[in-house]
Amino acid sequence: MANSEADKLFKEFKIQSVSEFFRRNAAMLGYTGKLRSFTTLIHEAVTNSLDACEEAGILPYVRVEIEELDTEHYKIIVEDNGPGIPEKFIAHVFGKMLAGTKAHRNIQSRGQQGIGISGAVMFAQITSGKATRVITSTGGEEIIEAWVGIDVEKNEGKIFKKIKHSNPTGWRGTRIEMEVKDVRYIRSKQGPYWYLKLTAIVNPHAHIEFIEPDGKLIVFSRSSEEVPEPPEEMKPHPKGIMTDDIYRMTKRTTRTTVRTFLIGEFSRISDKKIDELVQYITALRLIKGEEEQSVKEQLLKRLVNGEVDKIIASFGKSGKKVLREVRKIMEKPPRKLTWHEAEEIVEAFKYMTFLAPPTHGLRPIGDENIEKGLTGILRPEFVTAVTRAPKVYRGGIPFQVEVGLAFGGELSSGLDLLRYANRVPLLFDAGSCVITSAARNIDWKRYRVDDVDRTPLALLVNVVSVHVPYTSTGKQSVASEEEIYEEIRLAVMEVARRLAKYLGGKHRKLYQVKRRKTFEKYVPEVSRALSILTGISEGEIEEMLVTIIEKKFESIEEQAVGAESNA
């Protein structure tokens, strides 16, 4: 079972040549600085494990171990119970840049550039000169132990040594061991510990164990038994596409004409839309040929209003001629599409209207799972989460925002902002992130949080999208797209309102308890004094006073219940 799944998965490998590229651009890929490099290594390995488990429908068990061999010299061991890697793919998985299963697909995923684990192998090889040891089994007869490295010249995964062991217990999973240098383990909010903690929160279905260099074992237990469904591939929407995307796709497609290529590889494009596209491209060509600037502008305005037919007709014969030329583009093989023509298509898309993109491919964590994750890992007193409906930014890229909020309990004072993109914790570049700016914009005082710096709060924000707009290739902060900013703000306000309601009820209750205590405290004193003044026994007076208090608070509670059910 697992075997066939794994085979299917790895069929989709495609090879791109960028080994050299890594050597020159290590920093861009997250390998910058001693702490960040360490976190990136852990991220690549853990993401690999979680993705593999998810796609195979397995409840993940991931164990991360860090051994300190020397100063700035560590051994990283990551083991999972995933589907395992078939023998013939081992070199590909660990040795090829952009060899991931998703790089070329329009799919929501944890890692997006596909440099993934092979980048980690590369980093190990560059810093320590050692190959990465991989032990894996798909649960079949044998366990494979291999030492993997990268042939930088040939851009190929290279297996230096391979041993086959029998697998009597039917073990399934993958264990990788890599030696790295020039990194430093620090238990900070940007280090591996915090990364794993944040990962555990948004993956409540995963059991994560972590052994720190000093031997300390940390367990982030599973709090949900539900494996999230793997994301579905989504065809790109014409509104969210760029010239480069179309151009690249034409080089890969198996379709025979531009027309069938556009219909087949994009969402919301029909045969009729292609005819419309031809008209718009024609109109744009004609308008561009116009010399008078004011006429040009007027025509473009009319185009926006959808008067494409009239515009072409107004050019008479030359209009018909251009129309014929453009029609020909649609019938030629996609490979022949020029950069300029691709540009024309993208421009025309901007003037056309399309159905909103499908959102079935988005995989939010879900408010229930966020609540479970926050509860399981942070042990707060109050937790709430909201998953907003999918929205579109830049006119065609679907995205979705999720926000969770935890308060009190074992949380420490101050607001912890936990940023995620597609479930991946973002630990760096917080300042430039739209999540930070949107969350900062909230006036917490309005939500019964008088002093944010002294209130134990954790705010989780996850931006889900097929294409998260990162500010840089480091992929540590989300760009400030207006629609995303607004969705985050609305979601945070929603959870903040819930917190305010909770705190309101809590304050009310606490207030009543305090009030009652105040009264009860004075009862013996008052009784004794009244007894001296009147000669009635202390006990008798005390009893009467206690009865009054009982009665008073009964009626207050009734009122409170009544008010809440009315609301």
Add this chain to the structure above:
Amino acid sequence: MLKREKPKERFSYDPKKVLQQLERFGKKVLEEIAAGRNPFIDVPTRGLSNVYFDERDRLIKMGDKTSRRYLFHVAHARKFMQTLLIAAYIKRLVGEGKHASLREAYYANKHTILGSKENTFEDQSESDPVIEDLERMFGVLREEMHITADRRGYIYGNVVIRDGEDEFNASKLGMGGWAVPGTVEHIEFPEINVDYVLVVETAAMADRLIEEKYPKKEKALVVATQGQASRGVRRLIHRLHYEEGLPIIVFTDGDPYGWYIYSTIKQGSINLAYLSEKLATPEAKFVGMAMDDIRKYGLENVTEKLKGIPPNKKGGPTGDYKRIIEEMNYPWFQSKEWQRQLKLALKWGVRIEQQALANKSLEFVAKEYLPEKIGKEELLP
């Protein structure tokens, strides 16, 4: 000549009255509790807003505003408890015939409330106002509730005083006279051989008069207040006037402070407005020092400059000037004579002390100044 008049009030001290009031108060609270209601006490409001000058009686009096204090009210509970605690304490005190000072009352009632870190009273500033509240509620002096005030002041003159089991003549106790105790409620005067009471601000002046045998020669009872008159002294003056019919004549320095001493003896004070009827003596008269005395007795060389900035100077009026202008606005200083004195003080910018009279001679005050002014009844109202 000033002579003793017919008394208007009778010796009225009766500890049973206070006890009855306390019991009535306790019963009222208990009734509310027994009826299952939130018990409360009504306390006359303190402060200027509840004080007015009664033109007819010529007294500063307390208004009829009260505030209600509930036991089961977060803001009132503690005060309610404290009021009852002190009330019960006073009941025991009066019942046992013991007296306690304000500080003793504070310590006697201070203890930690069971099951909390809170004390019944954290500070004497919490217990003092509660005692004042009880005075206001019951219309009795705290001295009547056996809580004594600070003692200050003494008397000298041919009167016989009965203080509990002791009886003595206040002119036969030596030059120091008889020190007025904190509580004078129980003091009785079996024999009065004087024509009037001379209230003197400074002890030095009182001692001068005693040495010059003024009390004997002029048949006067000298009362030294030693600054602002204490409650005991004020009560004593009140009783000497109303119960023994003695005219009251006040002799202070000629400055705003001295005139204010006269003002409190005569009309009562804002702080103790609720006790004016027991402490104040509106019929008291003022002999000096007055501004007119400076010219009349040629004392120009022994005046002192007023302190502070005059009203016509930048930043003024402050200090003595400010005080004089305030006094000019008092309803009881509205008479032509008083306005004249105060205006003169402002105009000249000077004050004149009692002891400045020594400039003439030591005997001058006892042999000429006072006998002459009092004899001719050259007194200010």
